[in-house]
Amino acid sequence: RARVRIPHLQAMKDRGETWSMLTSYDMYTAQIFDEAGIPVLLVGDSASNNVYGYESSLPVTVDELLPLVRAVSRSVSRALVLADLPFGSYQESPEQAFRTAARFMKEAGAHAVKLEGGLEMVPQVEKLTRNGIPVMAHIGFTPQSEHQLGGYRVQGRDDAADTLLEEAKALDAAGAFGMVLEMVPAAAARRITEAVSVPTVGIGAGTDCDAQVLVWQDMMGLRTERMPRFVKQYADLATVMTDAAHAFATDVAQGTFPAEEHSF
Numbered sequence: 001r002a003r004v005r006i007p008h009l010q011a012m013k014d015r016g017e018t019w020s021m022l023t024s025y026d027m028y029t030a031q032i033f034d035e036a037g038i039p040v041l042l043v044g045d046s047a048s049n050n051v052y053g054y055e056s057s058l059p060v061t062v063d064e065l066l067p068l069v070r071a072v073s074r075s076v077s078r079a080l081v082l083a084d085l086p087f088g089s090y091q092e093s094p095e096q097a098f099r100t101a102a103r104f105m106k107e108a109g110a111h112a113v114k115l116e117g118g119l120e121m122v123p124q125v126e127k128l129t130r131n132g133i134p135v136m137a138h139i140g141f142t143p144q145s146e147h148q149l150g151g152y153r154v155q156g157r158d159d160a161a162d163t164l165l166e167e168a169k170a171l172d173a174a175g176a177f178g179m180v181l182e183m184v185p186a187a188a189a190r191r192i193t194e195a196v197s198v199p200t201v202g203i204g205a206g207t208d209c210d211a212q213v214l215v216w217q218d219m220m221g222l223r224t225e226r227m228p229r230f231v232k233q234y235a236d237l238a239t240v241m242t243d244a245a246h247a248f249a250t251d252v253a254q255g256t257f258p259a260e261e262h263s264f
């Protein structure tokens with residue numbers, strides 16, 4: 001199967017085919033999701049919470065994310081690998097954004113990058129796209145701004161929907177190849193999806209986006225805390241792994257593992 005490239009993602013929108021994206025931060029998930037046909041794997045800054053154990057997405061650094069992107073890009077044969085730019089690594093200037101994004105491409109094999117923000121990110125999106133780095137935008141609820149936004153809350157309700165639409169149009173015009181819409185009312189996400197030329201990728205943004213994304217540990221039930229309502233649980237990995245760990249410990253304690261067949 002051929003490598004997924006940006007024109008394929010655009011063609012799917014143009015044909016009305018909805019596509020999927022999952023996060024991935026290591027070799028086995030990358031191999032499995034790639035083999036399962038997920039066209040885009042996002043090495044999200046959600047690794048901050050889901051890999052490194054920080055309390056939010058703010059602390060994770062470029063140097064912590066680079067090895068994860070390297071592992072994922074080495075492990076896929078088909079999926080497009082999208083690297084999140086972490087908080088503080090691109091907001092200062094288009095030049096800073098370019099330097100950081102270039103590291104993800106050169107040192108870790110990313111095919112594209114993602115950054116958070118609306119109108120204020122137009123110069124960054126232009127700088128990257130004019131210099132060969134495809135960029136996905138991310139608007140609505142943007143976790144790196146949780147303190148400015150006053151916590152995890154739906155963005156773009158009522159009058160704010162018009163502002164969100166203007167941001168989406170500006171990022172489209174600036175050259176973004178797609179945009180994540182996070183925690184946006186379904187009606188606002190539908191208006192944006194119809195208005196912009198590039199694919200919208202929803203998370204908590206209703207049924208009408210061009211694509212959908214979830215964090216893999218959430219949708220496969222590895223994370224066991226209370227989930228936001230936009231998560232659907234497709235597996236119960238925490239239970240599978242807890243049971244396996246218990247069974248191993250019990251076998252060892254009872255002397256039933258290793259058996260003859262595991263011995264030389």
Ligand code: KIV
Nearest residue numbers: 023044045046180213
């Ligand atoms: O970091 C992340 O996992 C994300 C997705 C939820 C879109 O940005």
Ligand code: NA
Nearest residue numbers: 044045046084
């Ligand atoms: Na992110």
